[in-house]
Amino acid sequence: MLSATIGNTFFCYSLTIGVFILFLGLGSASFDWIPRKRINFLNLAFIEIIMSINGLVGIYIITKSSLFYGSELFWIIALIPTIICGFFSGLELPFLIGLAPKKYLKVFGLDYIGMFLGAFLFPFFFLSYLGIFISSFVVAFLNFIVAIFLLYSSKGK
């Protein structure tokens, strides 16, 4: 969700955001094909871990992808982390709702409030104090903490 907040009219950003949202959509649509019994905390933790690894490796891939600038390969490589991030973020939200069907409007509302925090914290705090690389590590770490928390709670059940 964080990367969606630095929206811009430029083609590069439009492309990134476009691809991101497209895969958000595909991710959430694919939720409907997941068997009900697979929807549990463990699998959500798995999604979180993938996202955190993607956050760590993605920035590195994007930086290195400029080596291929000028060929189609550049865009394909540069967009892979965005695609992964979009797909799993899209999957994440219906997953959460699937875990708490009775309170889903609360979950959904909190998701938006998280977006609000992202919109403010990302440009004014993360980018200017930490820079893109460290921000990416911090956000990936946050994802990782969520994953650990989920693993812990799934164990409890």
Added chain:
Amino acid sequence: MNLFALYIITLVSSFCSLAYQILIAHFLTEQIDIYIISQTTTFGIYALACGLGIIFFNQGQRDIFKFFLKIEIYLILSSFIIPLTFVLCHIFFNIFLFEKISQIFSIPIYYTEKSMLFLLAQIGVFILGFISGMEISSILKIKDKLYHSETKYIGLIFCAGYIGGLISSLVVPSVFVVHVGSLIGFLIVGSINLIFLLLFFILFYYKKWISRYLIYYGFSLSFFLGFLFLMSPGLFFKLENYNLKVMYSQVSVEKFNSNSFKNAHRMIGMLGDVQRFRSLYQTIDILDANFNSKILYFFKKMDFKILAKEKHPNFYLFLNRNLQFSSSGHKSYHESIAHAPINVTGHTPKNILILGGGDGILIKELLRYGKDIKITLVEIDQKIIDLSKNHVLMKSLNQNSLSSSQVTVIIQDALQFIKYTKNTYDAIYIDIPFPSNYNFMRLYSKEFFFNVNRRLDQDGFMIIDTIKLDMEDHKIQSKILINTLISAGFKKNRLMGFGDTNHFIIGIKKDKKMEFDYDNIGFFETNTLLNLRPVTDFDKIPIDADSVHSLYKPKWFLHL
């Protein structure tokens, strides 16, 4: 059929509500030109309001369809009323309030204007966001009711919502904002929303045509249609131009009564139209000779003291509401940037690169050095090139320099060009607007200057127009700029700042004493000479790696 209808409804409503947010953000940016804060805050407040709307959604609705229709009506109503209120408040505040508030708190008038507009827009976007949140909840509840399950098809509904958002984030900034402007954009999106409401009626209520809902909402609907008719685009265009005139002339009155308002209205009526051109990258406003001297008042307030001394203004060119040049100031600006580095370094370049500067006036100045110089102009915005080639006023200013055979025009992002070009140049002129938005900020970065330095010949120079190099008032900005230049490889003793009304920094690659040769003033006219005043206290700026502005770790050039 019902599921498909629900997808379409989700898609359209997500398109519309995100479009409202984007349009408000753009409208605000157009008015106050603090891009990053406008965009992020507007989006943040919108998301917050959406979240709150969803959380506070009353789950005990008896008739969810009726509730949804009500929400839609509120949304459409606010989509027309909010931008209209925004513009009318802007006009009203400009005439009656801004000056008085500024006097009470003794702050500059544009601070008052910017903060009040900012506040208004945030209130507007909060209302729209809150209603949108309710709308999303209603759609989900309708789905639950139709399929008796909370989780069934939820992924697909979200998917439709995301796709609507995707279309909105691509279409609104590149089509609506560029071609019709954000105000008319509201009208279009509002109409799409209205048509979609009709669609909803037909799809879900076609069996109950003569139900009491139809009578109840039919009345509201005809009210909207009448409203829409009144708000015809012509009126919106007029209103927009009126707003622009008020903004640029800053007509304000002392007394708060209808008579003084009538006078102000008459005065605004006397002003010529503001010519507004839009592109993907900026809004270009041209105030020509018809826009009369009331504008001087504006400059007095904006603290443009030198300009305000001019008796007969002819024209002004604004990019994103920032003054680029005026008939009186452009000579001093363009002569300074073109000839000062040549005077200081004693080196007349043959192979010149200009980054930005699509107005062509800098080229006109440089072409005076003879037939054997070659100029490459890199400009991101095709629109400004077209204007410079075709607009009567611009053509007379740049003497059609862009059509010269010595000039090559490349439409590309300067950051990209300088990174990937293989050529080197013996002069690089950087003539770009103040880093008020993210796109311009990229051009003040360490990475950009590093590449400029790399593409410069050993004897070459680069010059950049910059913020006021005032070590007191603009201390932070000057510190960031100088530190960024140093980190990009320009040594402190190879940088020289100068300026009076306009400020510039010259950078060279070899150690060489840099000072003005006042005996050999070349192409300078008398007025420009005032501008050739070196800024000597660079040494006071501490070297600080934390003040370097980089693409990967941006430092905001805040100038609220």
